[in-house]
Amino acid sequence: MMGMNPRQMKKLMRQMGIKMDELDGVEEVVIRLENREIVLKEPAVTVISAQGEKSYQIVPGSEEVRPRVKVSxxxxxxxxxxxxxxxxxxxxxxxxxxxxxxxxxxxxxxx
Structure with a gap:
């Protein structure tokens, strides 16, 4: 697959039943952990659909880690x-x- 142009790659993926779409306008993605949050600012998000399953590929513009505070x-x-x-x-x-x-x-x- 090396040396393949993007157009050929998309065609091959389509033939294999794999669909890729970019999500436009994503401002941030937040990953919440028990004691902190990882905030990915202005990420490039790609939705990959294959065999009825969806996966998300996220490439962050910048990253911020902040503590997660639980208040009663x-x-x-x-x-x-x-x-x-x-x-x-x-x-x-x-x-x-x-x-x-x-x-x-x-x-x-x-x-």
Missing amino acids: EEDVKLVMEQAGVDEETARKALVGAEGDLAEAILKLTGE
Whole structure:
């Protein structure tokens, strides 16, 4: 297959029942692990279909690893009450403080 031009390669793959399509407009792909997230920014994503199965080939433009913080509903409610904010704001503050209640409340109240 070496030395084959892309057009010939596509024709051969089509004959073998393999279809490849590019996904346009993909902004990011997030891989969530137990304790962190891997964020692939502006990736080139190709969907490969063969024998009824789909595979995704992802080539990232850039990569960012960030910790994954789990916050409980109790913690969110406490931050909401103490800082006088809505649920979304409280949750974001907790994630930004990596789950530290005191830090989240202090950031929201400006103290």
